[in-house]
Amino acid sequence: MSNTHIEATIAALRDILGDRLSTGSSILDQHSHDEAYTTPVLPDAVAFPETTEEVSLILKVCSQHGCPVVPYGVGSSLEGHIVPVQGGITVDTSRMNRVLQINESDLDAVVEPGVTRVQLNEELRATGLMFTVDPGADASLGGMAATRASGTNTVRYGTMADNVLALEVVLPDGQIIETGSRARKSSTGYDLTHLFVGSEGTLGIITKLTVKLRGQPEHVAAATCAFPDIASAVDTVILAIQMGLPMARIELLDEVQMKGMNIYNPDMGLPEVPHLFLEFHGSEAGVAEQVESFASLVEEHGGSDFKWATRTEDRNRLWQARHNAYYAGKALRPGCEGLVTDCCVPISALAGCIARTKEVIAQSGLIAPLVGHVGDGNFHLLILVDPENADEMERAKALANQVNMLALEFGGTVSGEHGVGLGKRKYLAEEHGAAYALMATLKKAIDPGNIMNPGKLVTLN
Known part of the structure; x- marks a missing residue:
């Protein structure tokens, strides 16, 4: 220009x-x-x-x-x-950060895109309702919709794609459109709402969202448990899901990440072996039953050090530690930078994909702690590098590439929640095949001048 x-x-x-x-x-x-x-x-x-x-x-x-x-x-x-x-x-x-409506009877809220998830939940506190998508960062809801965000609660409550009912969007030419409605289902026309959810700002700007709300659970219990290896932890989760246990959160942290957690949180003192962090929501009796069932599965798979937390402050401390996993990982190598990547595979393939990932990490000679939303088959690597060391940066990028290709090999996707941006665009043709060309066709139709976030998501000739 x-x-x-x-x-x-x-x-x-x-x-x-x-x-x-x-x-x-x-x-x-x-x-x-x-x-x-x-x-x-x-x-x-x-x-x-x-x-x-x-x-x-x-x-x-x-x-x-x-x-x-x-x-x-x-x-x-x-x-x-x-x-x-x-x-x-x-x-x-x-600055577009107003909560416009809270519709308690219908369990939804209408918000502007600059409203953050913490801000919305603060406004909901007195209503007994909550917004459940929790990516860790206090992200804006507009950004969360644009990147199809998810987080630790996804295994029970779903991603942004599952929790956005309607949008107001400004198209590249300035036209204002509304997609969807506050109705819980519709059989009319193309699903334009979910075309824009995950579009990463390449089709227009979201200026209003209608999102689903949920009732705050009567009782919450959180726990940690240790396992001799990752396969045992993943097998426990698979069986729990097959049994229909309604887990609200279930997070995997490998032995490398647990070492960082203990460094960054000196009072944590957990064994430096693979762990699950989990949480159950429901009635007091229902949660007790879920806890008992899950504890028996842990025992069957060689798990130990089962520690429960029911007090709010203890649960908050546990999940704050999990949300600070990035900083805990960086504590393994002070002064380093982190190259972050994520992928997602069918849960039955998760243990195998992680095992192969561990092999390529060892071959790279780099430190790369692993965490994952194990109930979704989604895991993340934090590859620790010296940004001034060109050789390390090249090895880190090569490692990320190998992990992405492993995800595709195991029938998955190169990103479960971080999205495409600049970092993952080169993998989309491999992942989507002919459908990737259709994405470019849609982009050209909506944004013929290619002014919306150019150079991202799709490549236009």
């Missing part, structure tokens, strides 16, 4: 937004990267709209000038999703 066009775009947007269009160096730097280890690229300007109408005007101006547009939530994505690789305008939706 020429300097003349970007200058004209910025001038037109400044007339609309005033000082809510920033070209300040610190703001540009903040919006040049996310949490991924990707090369930062500065946008030309950052817009801070406060209404859907302002988003529409921004996109009309950018469409007119052929200016790239990158939607931005809070910058917590993990694959370079929001890096403005072609410059242009970053649209930061953080």
Whole structure:
């Protein structure tokens, strides 16, 4: 894009937004990267709209000038999703942060995209309801929908794809559309809502979401248990799922990750062997029955050190430790950076895929702790590297590539929840085959000027 066009775009947007269009160096730097280890690229300007109408005007101006547009939530994505690789305008939706409706009887809420999951749950506290998608970071709901986020509660409550009923979206030409409704099901037309969920900002900007809510459980119990090996832990989970035990959370941490957990959380003191962290929701009697059933499965598979936590503060401490697994992993090698990758396979293939993953980690000579949402077949590696060491970086990238290809070999996907962004795009043709070309066709139809987050998700000729 020429300097003349970007200058004209910025001038037109400044007339609309005033000082809510920033070209300040610190703001540009903040919006040049996310949490991924990707090369930062500065946008030309950052817009801070406060209404859907302002988003529409921004996109009309950018469409007119052929200016790239990158939607931005809070910058917590993990694959370079929001890096403005072609410059242009970053649209930061953080000021669109109102909870518009809480419909207690219908168990749904209508929110603007800048509302974060913690903010929504704070507003729901007095209602006895909760929003369940929990990716760890306090991400914005707009960003979570755009990346089809999930998290530790997915095994029971589902991903964002399962919890978004309707959207308001501004298309690249500025047109405002509504997809879906507050009804729990519909048989009318294409499922446009779920076209935009997971589209990573390449088709439009989400400006309103209707999301499902759930009742807060009467009773909650959490636990940790140790296993002699990963296969035993995974087999325990598979059998529990086959028995229909309604687990709310079930997380796997390997022996390397547990060593980091003990370093980062000195009072944890758990054995440095594979562990499951789990949680059950329900009535007091129901949870007690679930606990008893699961404990017997743990014993059958050689598990030990079964420790339960029912007090809120103890549960919070346990799950805070799990959510801090990234920092705990980095504690294994102070001063390092982490190259993060995730993949997902059918749960029956999980133990085999992890075993092969462990082999390629050993061959790489790198440290790479592993955690996983084991009930979903989803696991993550944190590959620890010295960013100044070119050889290590190449080995880390090669290791991530091997893990992605293993996921496909085992019938899975190269990302269960982190998404595509810049980091995973090269694998999509391999994973989706002819369907990948259809994605490009859809992109061209909706965004013929290729202004929406260009260079991500699909490649246009």
